[in-house]
Amino acid sequence: MSARDAMLSRLRKRKPATPLDREFYCTQEDYQVELEMIWYRDWLFIGHDCEVSNAGDYLTVQVGEYPIVVVRDREGGLRAFHNSCRHRGSRICSAVHGTAPRLVCPYHQWTYQLDGRLIAARDMGSGFDKSQHGLKPVHCTSVGGYIWICVARVAPDFEPIRKHIEPYFLPHHMHDTKVAFESTIIEHANWKLVWENNRECYHCAVNHPELCRSFPEDPAITGVEGAAANPRITSKWAHWESIGLPSKFHIAGSGQYRTARMPLVEGTVSFTMAGNAAVRRPLSPSIKEPDVGTFIMFNYPSIWNHIMGDHASSFRMLPISPTETQLTTKWLVHKDAVEGVDYDVKTLTEVWLATNEADRRICQENQKGVMSPAYEPAPYSPVHENGVTQFIDWYASHLEERLTEGQRGNPLAAARR
Ligand code: FES
Numbered sequence: 001m002s003a004r005d006a007m008l009s010r011l012r013k014r015k016p017a018t019p020l021d022r023e024f025y026c027t028q029e030d031y032q033v034e035l036e037m038i039w040y041r042d043w044l045f046i047g048h049d050c051e052v053s054n055a056g057d058y059l060t061v062q063v064g065e066y067p068i069v070v071v072r073d074r075e076g077g078l079r080a081f082h083n084s085c086r087h088r089g090s091r092i093c094s095a096v097h098g099t100a101p102r103l104v105c106p107y108h109q110w111t112y113q114l115d116g117r118l119i120a121a122r123d124m125g126s127g128f129d130k131s132q133h134g135l136k137p138v139h140c141t142s143v144g145g146y147i148w149i150c151v152a153r154v155a156p157d158f159e160p161i162r163k164h165i166e167p168y169f170l171p172h173h174m175h176d177t178k179v180a181f182e183s184t185i186i187e188h189a190n191w192k193l194v195w196e197n198n199r200e201c202y203h204c205a206v207n208h209p210e211l212c213r214s215f216p217e218d219p220a221i222t223g224v225e226g227a228a229a230n231p232r233i234t235s236k237w238a239h240w241e242s243i244g245l246p247s248k249f250h251i252a253g254s255g256q257y258r259t260a261r262m263p264l265v266e267g268t269v270s271f272t273m274a275g276n277a278a279v280r281r282p283l284s285p286s287i288k289e290p291d292v293g294t295f296i297m298f299n300y301p302s303i304w305n306h307i308m309g310d311h312a313s314s315f316r317m318l319p320i321s322p323t324e325t326q327l328t329t330k331w332l333v334h335k336d337a338v339e340g341v342d343y344d345v346k347t348l349t350e351v352w353l354a355t356n357e358a359d360r361r362i363c364q365e366n367q368k369g370v371m372s373p374a375y376e377p378a379p380y381s382p383v384h385e386n387g388v389t390q391f392i393d394w395y396a397s398h399l400e401e402r403l404t405e406g407q408r409g410n411p412l413a414a415a416r417r
């Protein structure tokens with residue numbers, strides 16, 4: 001049986017509202033299928049517009065086997081390319097961030113324009129056609145100051161995602177921000193365990209004393225059920241929407257992305273140890289109130305996000321191997337906020353640095369236990385872990401849909417044709 005068929009068979013036998021079988025979390029075969037069916041097919045959040053504001057600014061990222069470079073071209077557009085030279089394949093840009101007037105391969109100095117055209121290749125003979133050796137493009141778009149790429153030959157339609165999330169982002173003026181600090185950690189855990197951990201706060205009270213100062217442990221806030229029936233949340237939504245901030249919980253029919261603005265612990269306005277703002281200068285000049293809760297978004301498989309009145313943080317997840325996941329966190333503040341005057345990095349970052357470190361430890365221990373041949377999971381808590389059930393249901397249905405594309409009797413595949 002092929003790895004794909006074996007995975008499909010296990011998906012179809014899975015118990016509802018229960019963690020997956022061990023193989024899903026640790027085998028190279030399943031991981032490769034996930035790369036091909038999910039990570040190489042879906043739109044992935046990569047970084048922020050403000051990181052590539054000027055012509056020649058670039059950022060690089062590794063998506064599975066694909067090194068990618070995202071660059072701002074001379075016309076102000078965003079472009080993404082496979083970061084692999086068309087001569088003998090060398091990676092062209094190796095820094096995480098950089099600025100260059102042209103993209104020059106370090107091996108034999110083939111030189112590419114910012115739009116990917118090959119403009120110089122020394123001594124290649126008279127028959128060599130430079131126009132046939134430009135960088136290979138990768139789908140790239142941005143919404144609300146957040147950049148997404150897709151390495152598939154044909155990308156899924158991004159417009160439904162844009163239409164859903166853009167109204168929530170626009171009032172926060174995320175184009176006018178800068179990254180005040182970023183951290184990248186490797187968690188020795190499967191990427192789905194990292195998501196499962198993120199999608200519940202059953203573990204928060206004991207493991208996250210820093211986060212719990214301002215983030216409510218209430219399942220109506222952390223899960224995917226009950227927010228619309230909670231009077232404190234709905235009265236906040238009504239107020240925030242009255243001042244022009246889309247706030248209501250809204251989840252895509254596919255379950256792949258969700259937006260909501262959620263209240264923080266009463267009396268707190270930001271993720272700091274004291275619960276007060278970390279940044280004196282607000283993110284957006286049009287938002288006068290300090291307490292706008294936190295705008296939360298996830299888009300599987302690569303981003304979750306918070307935006308408060310004073311700053312934002314984005315969390316980008318990328319798989320490294322079946323049991324390793326890279327998590328990059330960026331703290332964004334107004335572009336004119338001055339370090340040491342308007343904010344200090346320690347106050348800005350200490351809650352999420354501590355939270356990420358605790359989650360890394362939790363996920364790594366989770367991975368170690370799941371690797372045991374004796375691993376036998378119980379159902380998720382219907383009260384605290386409905387968000388995890390939602391993630392696993394999305395994963396299973398998304399993967400099953402991809403694995404059965406083109407097969408007779410698959411109604412989802414038939415609907416797309
Ligand atoms: S591999 Fe890039 S110039 Fe030779």
Ligand SMILES: [Fe+2]
Pocket residue numbers: 197198203204208355359
């Ligand atoms: Fe956590």
